[in-house]
Amino acid sequence: MSILKKVEIGEELVLNKKIIAKNVCVSYGELQVLHNVNLEISSNRVTALIGPSGCGKTTFLRCLNRMNDLIPSCRLKGSITLDGFDIYDKSVDVEVLRRRVGMVFQKPNPFPKSIYENVAYGPRIHGLAKDKAALDVAVEKSLRRAGLWDEVKDRLDAPGTSLSGGQQQRLCIARAIAIEPEIILMDEPCSALDPIATARIEELIHELKERYTIIIVTHSMQQAARVSDYTAFFHLGDLVEKGETATIFTNPKDERTEAYITGRIG
Amino acid sequence: MTKQTHPLARATLPGLEARYRAEIRFKYIGLVAVAFSLVFLFFLIGGIAIKGVGAFFKTDVQLEITKELIAEHGSDSYTLLRETLLYNLPEAKGRLGHKDAYKMIAAGADDELEKVMANLGETSDIFKVWLPVSDTIDMAYKADLAEDMLGTLTASQQKWLQSWADNGRLRMSFNWNFLTKGDSRDPERAGIGGAFLGSVMSLLVCLILSFIVGIFAAIYLEEFAPKNKLTAFLEVNINNLATVPSIIFGLLGLAVFLNLFGLPRSSAIVGGMVLSLMTLPTIIITSRVSLQAVPPSIREAALGLGASQIQAVFHHVLPLAIPGMLTGTILGMARALGETAPLLMIGMVAFIVDPPLGFMDPATALPVQVFLWSDSPERAFAEKTSGAILVLLVFLLFMNLTAILLRKKLEKKW
Numbered sequence: 001m002s003i004l005k006k007v008e009i010g011e012e013l014v015l016n017k018k019i020i021a022k023n024v025c026v027s028y029g030e031l032q033v034l035h036n037v038n039l040e041i042s043s044n045r046v047t048a049l050i051g052p053s054g055c056g057k058t059t060f061l062r063c064l065n066r067m068n069d070l071i072p073s074c075r076l077k078g079s080i081t082l083d084g085f086d087i088y089d090k091s092v093d094v095e096v097l098r099r100r101v102g103m104v105f106q107k108p109n110p111f112p113k114s115i116y117e118n119v120a121y122g123p124r125i126h127g128l129a130k131d132k133a134a135l136d137v138a139v140e141k142s143l144r145r146a147g148l149w150d151e152v153k154d155r156l157d158a159p160g161t162s163l164s165g166g167q168q169q170r171l172c173i174a175r176a177i178a179i180e181p182e183i184i185l186m187d188e189p190c191s192a193l194d195p196i197a198t199a200r201i202e203e204l205i206h207e208l209k210e211r212y213t214i215i216i217v218t219h220s221m222q223q224a225a226r227v228s229d230y231t232a233f234f235h236l237g238d239l240v241e242k243g244e245t246a247t248i249f250t251n252p253k254d255e256r257t258e259a260y261i262t263g264r265i266g
Numbered sequence: 267m268t269k270q271t272h273p274l275a276r277a278t279l280p281g282l283e284a285r286y287r288a289e290i291r292f293k294y295i296g297l298v299a300v301a302f303s304l305v306f307l308f309f310l311i312g313g314i315a316i317k318g319v320g321a322f323f324k325t326d327v328q329l330e331i332t333k334e335l336i337a338e339h340g341s342d343s344y345t346l347l348r349e350t351l352l353y354n355l356p357e358a359k360g361r362l363g364h365k366d367a368y369k370m371i372a373a374g375a376d377d378e379l380e381k382v383m384a385n386l387g388e389t390s391d392i393f394k395v396w397l398p399v400s401d402t403i404d405m406a407y408k409a410d411l412a413e414d415m416l417g418t419l420t421a422s423q424q425k426w427l428q429s430w431a432d433n434g435r436l437r438m439s440f441n442w443n444f445l446t447k448g449d450s451r452d453p454e455r456a457g458i459g460g461a462f463l464g465s466v467m468s469l470l471v472c473l474i475l476s477f478i479v480g481i482f483a484a485i486y487l488e489e490f491a492p493k494n495k496l497t498a499f500l501e502v503n504i505n506n507l508a509t510v511p512s513i514i515f516g517l518l519g520l521a522v523f524l525n526l527f528g529l530p531r532s533s534a535i536v537g538g539m540v541l542s543l544m545t546l547p548t549i550i551i552t553s554r555v556s557l558q559a560v561p562p563s564i565r566e567a568a569l570g571l572g573a574s575q576i577q578a579v580f581h582h583v584l585p586l587a588i589p590g591m592l593t594g595t596i597l598g599m600a601r602a603l604g605e606t607a608p609l610l611m612i613g614m615v616a617f618i619v620d621p622p623l624g625f626m627d628p629a630t631a632l633p634v635q636v637f638l639w640s641d642s643p644e645r646a647f648a649e650k651t652s653g654a655i656l657v658l659l660v661f662l663l664f665m666n667l668t669a670i671l672l673r674k675k676l677e678k679k680w
Contacts, residue, residue: 067570072493095572103570109563111582121581122571172567179571 016043018183018213019064023078026059028071033059036078037239039232041183046205046214048228048245050221052260055234057217061185064215065101066094082183099126102181106188108168110160110175115152118160118171119143122179138178145211146174147204166197173204177212184208186216190223202227221261225249233257311659314652321653324441324454325404326396327371327430329354333391336383343380347371347397350379355426366420370427372398373452374443396437401453401646403427407436408649418645444653448619449635453646456639458654460621464534464614464629465603465661467622471538472545472602477595479542480549484591487550488557489579508547515543516611524612532613532628540608545598552594556587589676596669600662606633632658 019041026034034056041047049057059068066087068074080087087097110118119139122128129135139156143149148170152163160171169189176184186205190198205214205227218224224231225245232242233254241248241257252258276282331350339346351367352358358367372378375397382395399407402418406427409415416424430436447457491497519540523529529536560583568578609615614630615638622629630638632654639651 065570067566070566070569095574097572098570099572103566105563105566105570107563109561109567111564111567112586121568121573125571125573125577125581175567175571 017041018043019080019082019215020084021060021063021078021080024060024063024080025077026056026063026068027075029073033237035237037234039239039242041213041215042230043213044209044211045229046209046216046227047230047232048224049215049217049232049234050219050224050260051234051240053219054236056237057232057234058187060234061187061215061217064183064185065098065103067103069094099179100181101183101185102176102179103185104169104172104176104187104189107192108165108172110163110168110171112159112161114157115143115160115163115171116156119174119178122175126179128179142174142178143171145177145208146170147200147207148174164197166193166200169193169197169201170204173201173208177208181212183213183215186214188217188219191219198223221249233260235260314655314659317649318652318654318656320408320649321444321656322441323408323438324372324443325399325407326437326439327399327403328394328396328435328437331393331395336386336393340383343376343383346383347376347379357422357426363422366422367426369400370403370423372400372404372454373450374398374455396439398454399436401644404454405646405649407431408438415645444650445657448621449617449630449638450619453642453644453650456647456650458632458635458650458657460618461630461632461635461654462657462661463621464537464618465631465633467534467625467629468537468541468609468614468631469599469603471535471625472541473595473599475539476542476545476549476598480546480595481553481591483546484550484553484557485579485584488554489583490575504547504550508551511607512544512605513607513611515540516608518543519608520611530626530628532616532618532630533626534622534629535625536612537609537614537629537631538625540612541602541605544605544608545595545602548598548601549591549595552598553587553591556590556594557583559590560586589673592676593669593673596665596672600665600669603662603665604633604658606631606637609634610637632661 017040019039021037021039021041024034024037024039025032037056037060039060049061051057062068063076063080064087068076076088082097082101086092111121113121116139119142120129120135123135123138129138140149140153143152148167151167152158152171160168163171169192173184173189190201193201202223205216208214209229216224216227228245230243231245231248233240233248233252233256235256241252241254248257249261252261271277276286329350330353331346332353335346335349335353339349348364348368351371352364355367355370358364378397379395382397386393398404403423406412406415406419411427411431416427419427443455444457445462446459447455448460450456487497487500519536523536523539524531529539564582564586565578568582569575573581609631613628615634616628616630617638618628618630620627636651636654636658639647639654
């Protein structure tokens with residue numbers, strides 16, 4: 001719990017830089033996939049990570065809540081701090097970290113349980129709701145914030161897997177925000193969705209950034225341009241360029257960035 | 267003028283004809299194989315059913331008992347039975363004649379007679395009672411007095427049987443003793459109740475041991491164990507264990523459970539332990555396969571929410587894997603039920619008359635009983651053997667059905 005205690009000090013230290021990655025190198029066995037990545041993530045903003053396939057953007061995202069710990073061969077050098085504290089420190093408990101850094105995956109992956117159970121699971125395991133009534137409130141709040149409440153309020157007992165793809169992804173977002181994280185990592189959340197469902201999720205991201213810091217990996221440059229405040233462009237494991245989205249898209253400094261956003265590589 | 271071929275016709279693409287022929291050939295080979303095995307199965311089960319159905323029925327004869335006989339021998343059912351027989355078969359003369367007469371009735375009939383006598387009212391001079399006939403008479407009557415079945419009977423026995431049959435004094439009734447009693451040297455008294463109970467007890471021990479150990483081993487190896495040389499070595503050896511001949515496990519049980527631990531010989535608990543050694547690898551392998559079949563996205567979803575590894579496995583992965591695990595377990599149990607060799611090694615092949623009352627009692631098992639009876643010289647045991655096989659098959663069918671239903675029920679949920 002040391003992390004939670006140190007939150008206030010950390011916030012003062014780094015002002016509105018929520019996450020700071022310094023000289024991050026990641027390798028899977030012999031293969032190095034990220035080279036010296038330096039990136040700051042601003043609080044209550046949407047940061048988009050773009051780049052061609054295999055450039056390491058998903059790897060970087062998964063380092064932020066240590067999901068890469070699941071891959072035995074994965075090694076990380078450098079430091080990533082959350083509110084000024086190293087998340088790869090020995091005293092860090094990954095469950096506490098993931099409680100604060102939630103994640104939404106590429107493919108909607110609701111649990112094969114009811115809609116209610118899907119959202120209630122997080123608060124339940126973390127003991128966030130004292131009783132059934134509090135849990136009901138938490139579930140409704142999360143579903144409302146994810147813009148799904150009106151569609152599912154009459155069938156909370158229906159299996160989460162019975163929803164459409166877009167609804168499932170919003171359910172996963174509701175599930176992620178039910179534990180009140182500070183940061184939400186989104187790994188290509190719209191890649192399996194049709195344009196209408198995508199638009200719905202993008203709207204949602206706009207609404208969510210008031211409360212949460214959002215980092216989104218996307219293949220679609222239009223999406224990055226639409227939803228993000230900051231953009232980081234990855235290419236072959238290097239962070240090539242970072243900055244305000246408007247600047248990156250209108251006035252890229254690096255020629256690789258320019259080539260990518262104009263569609264010449266990628 | 268030749269007829270123009272359609273541009274999309276089969277003949278326009280060379281080699282397509284041959285491909286279709288190969289497909290049809292394959293289809294017919296498959297059909298023949300299926301038909302062949304169905305015919306085989308039909309003859310196997312049909313043959314056993316026809317032979318074995320007789321074991322479930324017994325022949326009774328109606329005998330007359332007079333008041334005088336009861337008054338004289340009422341307290342001794344054994345003598346009463348003998349005197350009753352002589353009274354009903356007055357032609358039996360001399361020592362040999364008497365012996366023939368006594369052999370008309372089943373070996374345990376005096377016990378039956380005692381039960382009947384206890385419920386008899388004192389109203390008339392002559393009572394009529396139904397008592398089971400001996401195995402040779404039973405077999406001859408079941409075969410409709412066919413020549414080859416009469417061979418073991420003496421001339422006077424044949425005459426008596428004929429007259430009983432002609433006078434309508436014989437009837438068939440359901441042989442409850444076959445289902446409830448233990449083994450016996452006399453075929454008319456032998457039952458599979460003891461063997462059935464022994465099988466059920468052994469399987470229970472086997473289920474408890476191998477299910478708990480197997481599933482936890484599978485969960486640990488699949489979800490928690492580091493993937494290194496040691497676990498790879500373990501995996502190879504578990505796969506090897508699944509292919510070890512079952513008699514080796516019997517020897518191991520003999521050496522370890524009986525000689526080292528000193529557990530009682532022939533007991534259901536040792537039988538169950540030996541069978542669990544045998545089913546354990548199967549259960550571990552099927553359980554691991556069903557764990558692997560759970561999509562990793564479910565694990566990631568739970569871990570991403572800050573669930574611990576244990577929570578992710580027990581809350582989300584296990585409920586999805588459990589139908590497959592249960593099916594694997596029941597199929598392993600079904601294999602254990604039919605296993606004979608390892609049980610022979612630990613003494614479950616002994617001649618045991620009393621059905622086991624506890625896990626430590628001497629017991630035998632259904633397939634072992636089949637093995638024992640098939641070896642017995644009495645003709646009636648052939649019928650009993652087939653009857654025991656039928657019971658074994660029904661038990662197996664029941665277990666497999668349970669597996670299917672359980673799977674359906676658990677999978678239907680989502």
